[in-house]
Amino acid sequence: MRPYSDKTNVQKKSYYTDRYYVAPSVPKATIDSDEVFARDVEVVAMVATVQEAYIQLGHLVLFIDAVDNKKALTLLKDELGYEMLMEMSCIDWLAKRGEFEVFYELLNVTTARRIRLKMFVKENQALESVSDIFRSADWSEREAYDMFGIKINNHPYMKRLLMPDDWQGHPLRKTYPLQGDEFAAWYEVDKIFGKEARDLIGPEIRDAARIDRYDTTRFARLGHEVPFGTNISQGEPDTPIRYQEEGGVFLIKRLDATKTKTLDNRR
C-alpha cells in the first residue's frame, strides 16, 4: 500500500512526536491588566465587532471581523495614534479551518506601543485595501496576494510583487510543492521559445551525476572523484601562466619570497 501523505500540507514535519507531549503556551494576559490597551479595545469596539482581545508578550492582539478592517484601521490611525503599519501578512489555515489569518502590526511612535490586529478571511473572500490609509499596505497587500492568493479590493496596482507576473500558484501556501514543479521546470523555455519548443530543447539538465573536467578542482561532485593526476582535460588545451620576467604578460610577476614582509601590527 502506498504510504499516506497529507496533500493539504506538504510542509516538512517532525519525524517523531511523543504522543503524550502537550505543548505549553506563551502566557496571555487579559486586557484589563493594561489600562491604555483596555481603552484602545473599547474605542475599536465602537466601529468593529471585537471577537477576542488579549495581551501577549507586550502586544495587544485584537481579533475583528474582516469586513471591518478599513474602519478599524482608520480609527486606530486617526484617533488612537497608531500611525505606522509596520507589517501586514497572512497565515495559511486552509487545511485546518478553510481560511487565512491576516494580521496588521501597528506601532504608535509617541507611546511606543504595538497592536496586532487580526482577522480571518475565507479563501475566496476579498479584503478591502487599506493602501490609501497606510501607504505601506500597498506593497504588503501585493505580497500577500502574490504569496497566498489573498484577494484585495480597490488596490491601486494589484500585481504580483516578488514572483513573475505570469507565475502560477502562491508559494507560501502549505499546499505549494517544496520541489520545483512542472511549471517551474519549463518556465524559461516556455517564455523564450514557446511551448512547442519543449520537445526540441528538452528539460533543463540538472543531472547530479554529470562530470566535467573541473570537478576535482572544484570539489563539487562528491562521489564522482577521479584519482589525482588523471587527465580530465578531454582534449582541451592548457592555458599556461606567462610571467612578465619570462617575456609574458605585463604586470603578472613571479612572487619573490625574500621580498615579502609580515607585519606584526596593522598600521
Add this chain to the structure above:
Amino acid sequence: MQQTNRLTPFFENINFERDDNTMVINFGPQHPSAHGQLRLILELDGELVTRAVPDIGYLHRGVEKMAENMIYNEFLPTTDRMDYIAATSNNYAFALAVEKLLDLDVPRRAKVIRMILLELNRIISHLFWLATHALDVGAMTVMFFTFREREYAMDLIEEYCGARLTHSAVRIGGVPLDIPDGWLEKVLKYIRKLPNDIKDYEALLDENRIWKMRLEKVGVIPTEMAKSWGVSGVALRASGVNWDLRKEQPYELYDEIDFTVPVSDIGDSYARYKLYMEEMRQSIRIIEQVVPMYAKTDSALMAHAPQYISAPKEQIMTQNYSLMQHFVLVTQGMRPPVGEVYVATESPKGELAFYINSQGEPYPYRLKARAPSFWHTGILQDLLPGCYLADVVTIIGSLNIVFGEVDR
C-alpha cells in the same frame, strides 16, 4: 507588436512611438547604482521622472518558506543571507524573537559580546553604505578609505568567529564562543582610530560643492509620508521622528549605555548622510562603554534551558543526560511553546523584526521577516515622481537598501 516570447531583438523597455512626449526606460535590474537587483520602470518627461514603478523579486529565494521547513537552529544561518552587509543584526533579530518566545534569560557575557558585534556590524554597514553611495554620486576617493576601515572591522569579526560576511555568531540563547585573548584591546584600538577616519570622510564630503548640490533638497521624505510608508531607521529619524528602538524599546544592555540618537527634521539625502556619520560616532561610544563591562561578567555564554538549548560542549562529552538532550535537539529540534511573537530590533537599515507563529512543533508554522529595506524600496514609487533622472541614483543610494533583504 512583436511576439514577446521569441528570442528576437525586441525593445520592450523603450517605446519610441509615444504621442505624449514621454519616454519609458528601464533602470536595472543590472544597473550598478541599483544596489542589487532593482528594476525601476521610469516614465520620463525630458529629464523629469513622472512615474516610477519599482519591480523587485530578482533575488527572491523564499526565505520565509525555507524557515517553515527548517528547525529553528537550522534557519539561523539562512538569516545571514538577508542583509548580508550586516549579517549579525539579522542573526540577532531572529535569535531574540525565538528567545522571547521561549522566555530565556541570556547570560550577561553573551549580551556584552552581542552588543560589540552588533555595533561593529552597524559601523561596517554604514561604512559600506557611505562607500557605495559616494561612489554612485561620483566621489570615488571616499570608497578607498571606507573600504579600508570596513576591512579592519571585518578582520576583527573574523578573528572572533572565523567568518567575514556571513557570521552566524549569535545563536539562540547566547553566543557560541568566548572572545579570543587580546581581542578587546584590538577592538578598542580600532574604534579609537575610527573617529579620525570619520573626520577624513567628512572633510572630503561635508563641504564638497558637488556632494552638497547632489544631496541637498534631493529625495525629501516628509514626516507624514515616512510614517505612512513604515519607513524606519535613519530615514525615519532624518524626517523628524525621534524613534530608535535601542532607546524606545531597549533590548540587550542598551538601557545601561549612554548614547544619543541623532535626529533631523529636514528629511533630504544630506540629512540622512549626516545622521549616518553621527550614528557611527555613537556606535563607537557604545562599544567604548560595553568593552569594560566584559571583565565583570561570569563565564556562561549560553542560556541554561535544557529543554531548548544544548548544554556546553564539555558537559555533552561527559554527562550522559546532556548528550541525550543534545541529540534530541539536533535531530528533532526544539519545540517552542504555542504562541506568536513579533520582536523588532534596530538594525543598521531600520526596524528589522521577525514575526513567528509557533504551534509547538520544531518547525515554525509561519515566519515573517519584516525587513526595513522592503518599505524603503516601496516608497520610491511615491518619492521619485518629480525628481530628475540623475537624482534617482542619489535617492536609491541614500535610502540604503539591500536586496537580499527586500526580496528575501
